[in-house]
Amino acid sequence: MAGLTVDVIQREAKSFGEYQKGRSLYYKHMVSLGQVETFWRGEYKITAEAEENRVRLQISDGTIASFSCSCQDGTSRRLCRHAVAAALAWLKNSPQ
Numbered sequence: 001m002a003g004l005t006v007d008v009i010q011r012e013a014k015s016f017g018e019y020q021k022g023r024s025l026y027y028k029h030m031v032s033l034g035q036v037e038t039f040w041r042g043e044y045k046i047t048a049e050a051e052e053n054r055v056r057l058q059i060s061d062g063t064i065a066s067f068s069c070s071c072q073d074g075t076s077r078r079l080c081r082h083a084v085a086a087a088l089a090w091l092k093n094s095p096q
Contacts, residue, residue, distance in 0.1 A: 003042075003094065004062050009087045012064050014078035022084025025050050031085040033093065044094075048086035055086040 013019035034047035046057040058065045073080035
């Protein structure tokens with residue numbers, strides 16, 4: 001199984017600037033992982049909180065299949081800064 005990578009997270013971000021903001025949140029420890037559910041090999045559902053925003057990620061076979069965030073950008077097709085921070089936090093703690 002090919003796991004999620006930083007390159008995938010960066011590519012899925014709304015913009016490079018949004019990726020950098022999310023990375024900054026992650027490095028400043030402003031994101032906390034909540035529940036992580038495993039469904040199939042390589043499929044995970046993650047909840048997290050970043051800057052008081054609730055994030056949900058679904059990761060499947062090394063890609064971000066879907067996400068949502070309670071921020072104003074959380075319904076776009078691309079990852080907001082909070083989703084980037086959550087994905088980076090999961091990547092560091094993932095069972096890859």
